[in-house]
Amino acid sequence: MDVIVIGGGIVGVATAYQLRAAGHRVCVVERHATVAQGATYGHGGTVLPTPLDVWFGPTFMASRQAAKNGVISKTGFNGPVRQFVKQLTALQEPEAFSRQYARLRPLIEASREAMADIEARFGLEFEQASGLLYLVRSAQEWQQTQTALDLLRQYEVPHHVLTPAECAAFEHSVRTEPEFAGGVLFDHERTANCPLFAKLIKQTLDTQGGVQFMLGCEVSAIRLEGQRPAVELAPRPGMASRSREVDVINADAIVVAAGYGSLPLLERLGLRLPLHPLRLHNLVAPIAHEECAPHVAIVDAVKRITVSRMNHRLRIAGGAVLQSAGQVDKPLGETLTKEALALLGQATHDWIPGAARISAALPWEGVKLLSPDGLPVVGNALHPRLFVNAGHGPAGWGLACGAGKLIADLISDKTPDVPADTLAALRADRFQ
Ligand SMILES: Cc1cc2nc3c(=O)[nH]c(=O)nc-3n(C[C@H](O)[C@H](O)[C@H](O)COP(=O)(O)OP(=O)(O)OC[C@H]3O[C@@H](n4cnc5c(N)ncnc54)[C@H](O)[C@@H]3O)c2cc1C
Known part of the structure; x- marks a missing residue:
């Protein structure tokens, strides 16, 4: 055909x-x-989503503050976008989250097979790097993460649940002060260069x-x-x-x-x-101090901000801005752009201080479609x-x-x- x-x-x-x-x-x-x-062009590097990556579930937009959930919400009184948020919020309920993830899971596995087949046929090199360490700040957020951890066990996804001390012992660049709740390490999952x-x-x-x-x-x-x-x-x-x-x-x-x-x-x-357009941001920053740079990708699990290493750079992705669909075609404006990029800089500083030279980072923004389910x-x-x-x-x-x-x-x-x-x-x- x-x-x-x-x-x-x-x-x-x-x-x-x-x-x-x-x-x-x-x-x-x-x-x-x-x-x-x-x-x-602006991907964050994560290849296949685990239950911790999907943009729905108990931790997604669980707080209303961007500083906590990583999403700057500028929905105003716009009816359709508020309805969209309401539908996504329904998936915070653990059973609804598990049900919906179960429907997505076969597509994830089909994708894993399809990628493996392409790689085996053509031996492509696209900056693949193994290992992602997801970090969670507060005890409450850790509690909200438990449904995702149950799904990892249910589907036998290889992973390790780590204490903060174990996170720091595995990844020297992660700081342990102030205290945080814990981490999840996937040593078989990968980051790579999507474009x-x-x-x-x-x-x-x-x-x-x-x-x-x-x-x-x-x-x-x-x-x-x-x-x-x-x-x-x-x-x-x-x-x-x-x-x-x-x-x-x-x-x-x-x-x-x-x-x-x-x-x-x-x-x-x-x-x-x-489907709703969501603006996302990217910073590509030079490594500031090699001894502070992570050797696996670091993910702020609740804010869904990924820091992955690509040669001598760190790619930091996330910083979502949720607006009415009509606003997405217009420029974001300096204040909101700064706020979104600050989320990326702050998450990097919080988890791996000294790793990235944020002042010299190149910013980028793109629009992704998110569905209400x-x-x-x-x-x-x-x-x-x-x-x-x-x-x-x-x-x-x-x-x-x-x-x-x-x-x-x-x-x-x-x-x-x-x-x-x-x-x-x-x-x-x-x-x-
Ligand atoms: C900052 C950022 C970080 C991200 N991080 C990750 C990550 O870590 N892991 C992950 O899995 N995903 C990530 N994503 C999401 C991922 O990048 C997208 O899911 C994926 O790129 C979507 O691909 P697409 O082909 O649907 O869309 P696009 O890449 O947007 O491609 C659509 C194409 O269609 C073309 N087009 C549109 N209209 C027309 C037309 N009328 N005629 C001709 N051409 C047209 C456009 O020019 C464009 O090239 C991220 C996204 C962003 C923005």
Whole structure:
């Protein structure tokens, strides 16, 4: 089949890879000049989410203060965003959290397999580093973390629960004063460089053939009339169209994997997904003192701020700002940007003082789609030949590989390797 994938982030690239592997001809349409320029560019390094990484559950936004929960909430009186927060808050209840994580878990495992297969085939090097140490400050937060720890035991995820002294003994850079509650070490989980991975996959596809990357092209609309869907391309900037004709490409199937850009494309077709855009920040800081730098990634488990080492730099990611959807297209403003970046600097200073030269750090911000039930939208929607792969949230890198495989299976009329309740929980029409 001829399949168009809209979006050249990690989700679009991973989907193109799986479609090609299933024998389809693929065209990826990306509005930037190269792949991995959207949310994918600013990833924090964590490859696959554990129950401590997902952006829902007992510890997520459990406090209203950004200094405690890592999310700057500027929802004002906006009804839709308040409703969105209310739905996410319902997942703080331990049973609801466990139920929802159980639905996500098969996608995580499918993603682990898909990544392992890609790595075994091509021997890709994308700055993989083993080990993540999650740290928790207060006794109350530690208590809230227990449901996630129960899930780790239930699913036999290899991990070690550590006392503060054991954390410091394992990772010399972690400070023990002021006192904190404890840590969880995953020595088998990894951090790595997501945009580099996406670019290496693109290179592999360029070499193999069968996947065309239309870069610098924006899809302005999707057409669903008749059996063969199509996309309309926006005129390229500076190339005034002399005729009124629109550039249209037909295909046997279309996959919308355009990150935040997926929403307007689907809305024009009448599909309004309640996914919410969340701004996230990144600081790439030089290492200040080598003897203070961590040798595994450090995660502030409640604020969901990750500090991972990449050669002589530390990548610090998190600092979410939650606003109404209409605000996200406007610049954030100096005060809020400073506040978000300060969260990153403070978390780094709190856990690993002296490790990063924050004053010399390069900031970056990106927008990620988060869903009100914590799960991405992966599956068919509106038309037998239209598929959506979006809303993977701030822990979406590794998931992209399994979600791409799922979409390729659906398009190939193959039964996906994930259970029916996971498939149903990922469908676009679950929100109706
Ligand atoms: C600061 C930050 C830190 C993060 N940390 C982590 C982490 O540690 N671990 C993790 O797993 N995840 C992390 N994430 C989330 C992860 O980066 C995302 O889940 C993932 O990158 C989503 O990929 P995507 O392809 O859906 O979106 P994007 O990367 O945003 O890709 C979408 C692409 O579609 C293109 N596009 C949009 N509309 C159109 C159109 N109309 N026509 C053509 N092209 C279009 C865009 O240009 C873009 O390139 C982080 C995100 C941010 C912002």
